[in-house]
Amino acid sequence: MRRLVSGLAGVGMLATLLTGAATAASEPAHVPGGPCLQPDQNVSLSSVAGYADVIRELDRIERTSKGLVSVASAGTSGEGRELYYATVGTGPTTFWLQARIHGNELHSTEAVLQILDYLASGAPDARSIRENLTVVVIPMYNPDGAEANIRQSTTPNRIDLNRDWENFAQPETVAFWKLWRDVAPELALDLHHMGQAPVVEGTNDLNQFQIGARSIDPSRMTAEQWLTNRQMAMASVDALERYGLANVAHYPLIDITNAGLSRMLMGGTAPAGEQPVLQSPTKGAIFYEVRSVGQKSNGQLENLFRIPTMAVLRAAADGSLAAQDVSGYEDLPFASQEQCGES
Numbered sequence: 165m166r167r168l169v170s171g172l173a174g175v176g177m178l179a180t181l182l183t184g185a186a187t188a189a190s191e192p193a194h195v196p197g198g199p200c201l202q203p204d205q206n207v208s209l210s211s212v213a214g215y216a217d218v219i220r221e222l223d224r225i226e227r228t229s230k231g232l233v234s235v236a237s238a239g240t241s242g243e244g245r246e247l248y249y250a251t252v253g254t255g256p257t258t259f260w261l262q263a264r265i266h267g268n269e270l271h272s273t274e275a276v277l278q279i280l281d282y283l284a285s286g287a288p289d290a291r292s293i294r295e296n297l298t299v300v301v302i303p304m305y306n307p308d309g310a311e312a313n314i315r316q317s318t319t320p321n322r323i324d325l326n327r328d329w330e331n332f333a334q335p336e337t338v339a340f341w342k343l344w345r346d347v348a349p350e351l352a353l354d355l356h357h358m359g360q361a362p363v364v365e366g367t368n369d370l371n372q373f374q375i376g377a378r379s380i381d382p383s384r385m386t387a388e389q390w391l392t393n394r395q396m397a398m399a400s401v402d403a404l405e406r407y408g409l410a411n412v413a414h415y416p417l418i419d420i421t422n423a424g425l426s427r428m429l430m431g432g433t434a435p436a437g438e439q440p441v442l443q444s445p446t447k448g449a450i451f452y453e454v455r456s457v458g459q460k461s462n463g464q465l466e467n468l469f470r471i472p473t474m475a476v477l478r479a480a481a482d483g484s485l486a487a488q489d490v491s492g493y494e495d496l497p498f499a500s501q502e503q504c505g506e507s
């Protein structure tokens with residue numbers, strides 16, 4: 165990162181975000197079903213970390229980490245941006261933490277930067293995580309889409325990067341597939357925002373968090389993978405329930421084989437000229453969907469990513485993940501697909 169030009173512009177802004185003291189986005193009007201994003205609501209993007217902020221923050225964390233964090237690039241995006249990732253920890257289990265594969269899903273980037281900063285700290289649990297895990301942090305998987313504030317990539321193709329782990333049409337997918345192959349993560353977590361503002365089925369409670377333990381049907385996973393996915397899911401849900409007010413629901417049941425997490429679990433594909441990974445190293449791979457931008461303060465949105473992610477990291481590090489009770493998983497509600505406030 166040293167070759168990158170560092171500047172002060174934006175550092176204060178991001179630092180403010182990282183301490184959670186940013187001015188809250190205006191709270192939408194209350195309607196039956198809870199606070200909803202209004203069609204005419206102006207969502208400010210000025211307080212959201214862009215690509216330049218990610219570069220500056222990764223550089224700061226690396227420089228101040230006393231060698232605990234190293235930053236590298238997995239390759240370049242379609243528009244030529246470096247695909248940065250940070251590595252922290254020296255433990256035997258590699259944990260892949262990925263944010264913003266969809267460029268317009270904003271707050272996962274700040275959340276993983278906060279987590280990276282914490283993992284480089286002197287806190288006892290941070291040290292334990294570093295000793296037991298090697299955490300690979302990708303704060304902005306899709307920098308071109310993030311800069312354009314769109315879901316997809318921009319060039320050479322405008323496609324959903326989370327549907328590209330079979331065709332490998334995009335340089336981002338090729339780069340991150342190679343990184344996945346090389347670091348061989350046992351566990352993976354992918355952070356998203358919901359496009360809708362649903363309510364928890366049978367209630368009027370605004371659904372703030374959906375747990376995605378199955379990007380593919382469990383029949384496509386090994387028994388160990390399906391168990392590990394549910395253990396990661398319930399470690400996340402338990403942490404959110406202690407936090408309160410998350411109104412957790414299942415993500416809708418899907419079976420999408422060309423998504424990144426799906427192919428991490430199944431293996432079997434590779435970019436042109438590369439050999440597929442026959443035996444996947446990945447035993448657990450799940451995703452979060454946090455309620456959307458503009459509906460709540462930035463700090464709370466980041467908490468909804470940070471709290472469950474830290475719980476899974478701690479559980480993976482101290483071994484309790486393997487003993488996590490999954491009996492409550494099937495009882496988790498789904499969310500209504502109706503728009504918030506319409507029911």
Ligand SMILES: [Zn+2]
Pocket residue numbers: 266269355356357
């Ligand atoms: Zn997404």
